Amino acid sequence: MKTAILYASDFGTTKKCAENLQNKLKGECDLIDLTKKEKIDYDSYDKFVLGTNVKMGRINKYAKKAVKNKKINSKLQGIFILCGYPQTAEKYFEKNFKEKYTKNVVVKECFGGNLDLKTESTFVNIALEQLKAFNKEKGIKNPQVNYTKVSNFARILNRR
Numbered sequence: 687m688k689t690a691i692l693y694a695s696d697f698g699t700t701k702k703c704a705e706n707l708q709n710k711l712k713g714e715c716d717l718i719d720l721t722k723k724e725k726i727d728y729d730s731y732d733k734f735v736l737g738t739n740v741k742m743g744r745i746n747k748y749a750k751k752a753v754k755n756k757k758i759n760s761k762l763q764g765i766f767i768l769c770g771y772p773q774t775a776e777k778y779f780e781k782n783f784k785e786k787y788t789k790n791v792v793v794k795e796c797f798g799g800n801l802d803l804k805t806e807s808t809f810v811n812i813a814l815e816q817l818k819a820f821n822k823e824k825g826i827k828n829p830q831v832n833y834t835k836v837s838n839f840a841r842i843l844n845r846r
């Protein structure tokens with residue numbers, strides 16, 4: 687049973703979760719960074735897992751493309767997202783993952799997110815400050831990565 691975790695990350699949080707998940711999944715498991723646009727040997731995998739960040743309410747464009755790919759979605763069993771507002775995760779799933787592409791998915795989860803990032807882009811740093819300010823105003827704690835959720839996600843996939 688060979689698995690590929692396909693992921694798309696801008697600032698490394700989704701990547702970190704993909705790596706953590708890789709260590710928790712049974713059997714052979716490859717990590718594939720979708721943003722590198724490398725050729726994927728679809729037939730060599732029995733199972734796909736997709737991980738993506740959320741920006742402006744949308745999943746990463748490479749993840750969006752991957753989920754529409756029949757060679758991937760026919761074997762897609764797990765989806766995880768990372769975002770700044772985990773309380774909105776259900777909406778992000780609904781909006782970004784059409785039922786017709788996710789028929790074989792057995793587990794969907796938001797692993798939390800990270801807003802405490804400093805990037806080289808002033809625009810991104812301002813956006814992150816605004817997201818934190820919004821949470822503060824609403825009295826919501828800033829998100830962190832929840833590794834217990836990663837373990838539970840792995841447990842479900844390992845049963846299949």
Ligand SMILES: Cc1cc2nc3c(=O)[nH]c(=O)nc-3n(C[C@H](O)[C@H](O)[C@H](O)COP(=O)(O)O)c2cc1C
Nearest residue numbers: 695696697698699700739741742743769770771800
């Ligand atoms: C420009 C920008 C826009 C974002 N938009 C959203 C958003 O609409 N909703 C949300 O919940 N989080 C949003 N976030 C927060 C990211 O999803 C969060 O920082 C996530 O951990 C990033 O994952 P990554 O490190 O894998 O790129 C945004 C972050 C940035 C920098």
